[in-house]
Amino acid sequence: MSTPLLKIEGLHVSVDEKEILHGVDLEIGAGQVHVLMGPNGTGKSTLVSAVMGDPRFTVTEGRIYFKGEDVTEAKTDERARMGMFLSFQAPQEIPGITLENFIRTACGAVSGKQPKLFAFRRELREQMARLGLDESYAERYLNVGFSGGEKKKSEILQLLMMKPALALLDETDSGLDVDAVRTVTEGIKAWHNAENSLLIITHNAKILEGLDVDHVHVLSKGLIVRQGGAELVREITEGGFASVKEED
Amino acid sequence: MAAFDTEKTVVADIDRTVYDIKDKVDAAYEVSSGLTEEIVRDISREKNDPDWMRDFRLKSLEIYEKLPIPDWGPSIEGLDMKNIVTYVRPKTGMSATWAQVPEDIKNTFERLGIPQAERSGLAGVGAQYDSEVVYHNVRKEVEDQGVVYTDLESALKGPYEGMIRDHFMHLVPPTDHKFAALHGAVWSGGSFVYVPAGVSVEIPLQSYFRLNAPGAGQFEHTLIIVDKNAYLHFIEGCSAPKYNVANLHAGCVEIFVGEGSRVRYSTIENWSKNMYNLNTKRATVGKGGTIEWVSGSFGSHTSYLYPMSILAGEKSRMEFTGITFAGAGQELDTGAKVLHAAPGTSSHVTTKSIARDGGVSNFRSSVVISEKAAGSKSSVSCESLMLDSRSRSDTIPAMDIRTDKADVGHEAKIGRISEDAVFYLMSRGLSEEDAKALIVGGFAEPIAKELPLEYAVEMNNLIHLEMKGSIG
Numbered sequence: 053m054s055t056p057l058l059k060i061e062g063l064h065v066s067v068d069e070k071e072i073l074h075g076v077d078l079e080i081g082a083g084q085v086h087v088l089m090g091p092n093g094t095g096k097s098t099l100v101s102a103v104m105g106d107p108r109f110t111v112t113e114g115r116i117y118f119k120g121e122d123v124t125e126a127k128t129d130e131r132a133r134m135g136m137f138l139s140f141q142a143p144q145e146i147p148g149i150t151l152e153n154f155i156r157t158a159c160g161a162v163s164g165k166q167p168k169l170f171a172f173r174r175e176l177r178e179q180m181a182r183l184g185l186d187e188s189y190a191e192r193y194l195n196v197g198f199s200g201g202e203k204k205k206s207e208i209l210q211l212l213m214m215k216p217a218l219a220l221l222d223e224t225d226s227g228l229d230v231d232a233v234r235t236v237t238e239g240i241k242a243w244h245n246a247e248n249s250l251l252i253i254t255h256n257a258k259i260l261e262g263l264d265v266d267h268v269h270v271l272s273k274g275l276i277v278r279q280g281g282a283e284l285v286r287e288i289t290e291g292g293f294a295s296v297k298e299e300d
Numbered sequence: 301m302a303a304f305d306t307e308k309t310v311v312a313d314i315d316r317t318v319y320d321i322k323d324k325v326d327a328a329y330e331v332s333s334g335l336t337e338e339i340v341r342d343i344s345r346e347k348n349d350p351d352w353m354r355d356f357r358l359k360s361l362e363i364y365e366k367l368p369i370p371d372w373g374p375s376i377e378g379l380d381m382k383n384i385v386t387y388v389r390p391k392t393g394m395s396a397t398w399a400q401v402p403e404d405i406k407n408t409f410e411r412l413g414i415p416q417a418e419r420s421g422l423a424g425v426g427a428q429y430d431s432e433v434v435y436h437n438v439r440k441e442v443e444d445q446g447v448v449y450t451d452l453e454s455a456l457k458g459p460y461e462g463m464i465r466d467h468f469m470h471l472v473p474p475t476d477h478k479f480a481a482l483h484g485a486v487w488s489g490g491s492f493v494y495v496p497a498g499v500s501v502e503i504p505l506q507s508y509f510r511l512n513a514p515g516a517g518q519f520e521h522t523l524i525i526v527d528k529n530a531y532l533h534f535i536e537g538c539s540a541p542k543y544n545v546a547n548l549h550a551g552c553v554e555i556f557v558g559e560g561s562r563v564r565y566s567t568i569e570n571w572s573k574n575m576y577n578l579n580t581k582r583a584t585v586g587k588g589g590t591i592e593w594v595s596g597s598f599g600s601h602t603s604y605l606y607p608m609s610i611l612a613g614e615k616s617r618m619e620f621t622g623i624t625f626a627g628a629g630q631e632l633d634t635g636a637k638v639l640h641a642a643p644g645t646s647s648h649v650t651t652k653s654i655a656r657d658g659g660v661s662n663f664r665s666s667v668v669i670s671e672k673a674a675g676s677k678s679s680v681s682c683e684s685l686m687l688d689s690r691s692r693s694d695t696i697p698a699m700d701i702r703t704d705k706a707d708v709g710h711e712a713k714i715g716r717i718s719e720d721a722v723f724y725l726m727s728r729g730l731s732e733e734d735a736k737a738l739i740v741g742g743f744a745e746p747i748a749k750e751l752p753l754e755y756a757v758e759m760n761n762l763i764h765l766e767m768k769g770s771i772g
């Protein structure tokens with residue numbers, strides 16, 4: 053088998069001396085769609101934050117490989133430039149830079165060259181239309197005063213424009229209305245292809261409709277307690293986490 | 301993984317290359333350093349002062365000798381008056397066209413963008429080099445409205461002498477503090493502006509002050525008199541190349557805002573890091589009038605700068621918007637003062653201060669509401685941002701409210717750059733420096749948008765240097 057896009061080996065992660073992940077293994081191949089589920093507070097956000105290199109989370113044991121390279125010690129911006137992308141559960145508001153200027157800067161930062169203004173602007177407008185974000189938002193400060201759902205759309209807009217190889221989506225669907233979830237899934241499908249991979253954290257099966265899920269991982273108390281195919285999603289949404297753990 | 305490194309510097313030292321180009325010192329006349337009666341008489345003679353001005357200088361010198369060095373603010377021990385050359389006259393008279401300005405001096409101003417700015421949207425421009433104004437010009441249509449914009453020395457020899465005598469250092473008397481007295485004794489250069497009643501000067505006037513000679517002092521005096529129901533926007537810019545000896549700037553700005561008039565005074569101060577900037581600015585505002593101060597302080601080694609507004613007329617107003625950025629080795633003590641002396645007056649102060657790399661950026665404010673100022677309102681808000689744990693930013697508010705019919709508010713916030721925000725930006729490929737510079741830029745933005753465009757751009761460049769144009 054070819055090298056997986058992302059490989060997590062025996063990962064232990066602590067925050068403020070408290071261990072949250074106790075040895076997580078996970079592999080995502082090129083083009084695959086993975087789903088990460090689990091009760092609140094079990095460490096799902098911690099896992100993707102650590103993978104993205106959030107300095108507040110300390111990896112005490114284990115390795116993270118991306119595109120075959122050990123990135124355990126790499127800075128967050130290096131990981132981003134290598135093609136990793138995190139859609140935040142709670143995106144930040146940054147005054148002083150407009151959404152458009154920010155995305156242009158980010159695209160320049162990850163690709164190494166500043167996108168041409170007019171082509172960039174046209175593409176941005178197209179993607180905004182696709183996501184149902186009004187054009188005027190391009191001129192607003194990054195996420196400032198955006199509603200919860202608008203912030204999630206802003207995340208996916210950044211994904212669509214930055215075109216990473218791996219997208220970690222942390223509860224992108226929460227806060228989105230039914231139609232918006234569908235719009236966002238459509239957007240994700242437009243970007244997803246045989247090379248690009250996804251790790252989706254969700255409490256809701258809706259966002260997965262229309263995506264071919266390859267693997268489902270269930271995280272509980274800092275450990276992966278169950279792995280399986282798409283059928284696990286239905287089991288969990290119908291029977292709760294108790295049902296999947298019992299079978300384990 | 302390493303914990304977030306709060307010690308790391310964020311915004312690199314301002315790229316001073318443009319400001320730092322030193323011209324060869326080639327002065328026509330220089331007094332010996334230190335301050336004596338002889339020197340003051342020399343300056344006065346050299347300037348052909350009227351007698352009253354010579355006497356004013358000598359009186360100021362006496363006061364200077366009696367007053368103590370201020371002991372309540374940043375240390376000015378590094379400043380030895382004996383080593384400051386008070387008067388350096390460049391080897392040129394005043395010109396009304398850039399073509400007449402000597403090549404090297406003109407080049408300095410070209411590099412700083414002054415003549416271009418004049419072409420592209422200023423009503424008049426004055427340029428001072430060391431102690432003297434080398435250029436002054438005002439658009440004909442503005443002159444035709446009766447607006448006077450000239451250097452103070454020329455004005456003293458013309459029909460406005462009486463007006464100057466009635467106003468010069470009446471708002472900031474030499475007894476105000478030691479450096480006001482020094483200013484009174486050795487002042488040189490600066491501008492005189494008179495706007496007649498009912499005249500609105502639609503485009504700004506700008507004076508640029510450049511201190512080139514090492515170890516010199518600059519003591520320009522700006523006197524602005526705006527008659528009733530008039531409008532003026534005056535812009536002041538300052539810079540100097542860096543030398544290893546201390547330079548002193550003890551300028552003075554006096555603004556008289558007439559009834560129903562509005563004056564906006566914008567400054568970007570970017571003195572080099574060896575400058576002691578002990579500057580005094582004051583305005584008095586007549587009935588229904590408004591003074592607006594917009595102030596950016598980036599340079600200097602040590603600054604004492606608290607523009608004061610005297611709200612003398614009923615329902616007069618002041619607004620102050622300021623930003624101060626202190627880096628390594630800098631101690632910038634800035635703020636605003638206001639005296640509410642009439643009923644129904646209002647003041648509104650908004651400032652931001654940033655400290656990095658061991659710099660100290662203090663915000664000092666003083667609000668006095670007198671017995672006569674019933675129904676007045678004042679709000680002061682100061683936000684500071686510390687970029688590392690070695691830097692300091694203190695807020696020192698003083699309030700003296702003598703009427704119970706006043707509405708007074710004070711708000712101070714001290715923040716650090718949010719690690720969450722830095723992580724968010726870095727997850728989009730921005731380096732840590734760029735992420736932080738962007739956040740600092742966002743913090744400063746509400747102030748930047750009050751500045752004239754080219755100054756807002758300059759300020760952004762000062763802050764975003766690390767980003768080298770990557771942000772549109």
Ligand SMILES: Nc1ncnc2c1ncn2[C@@H]1O[C@H](COP(=O)(O)OP(=O)(O)OP(=O)(O)O)[C@@H](O)[C@H]1O
Nearest residue numbers: 067068072090091092093094095096097098099108
């Ligand atoms: N910065 C932090 N400081 C202290 N504790 C933290 C921090 N971040 C996370 N934790 C703790 O780590 C645990 C896992 O949190 P995490 O956010 O990863 O959960 P989650 O699985 O994403 O939950 P949810 O489904 O509610 O989003 C929680 O107990 C949380 O309180």
Ligand SMILES: [Mg+2]
Nearest residue numbers: 096097098141
């Ligand atoms: Mg979470």
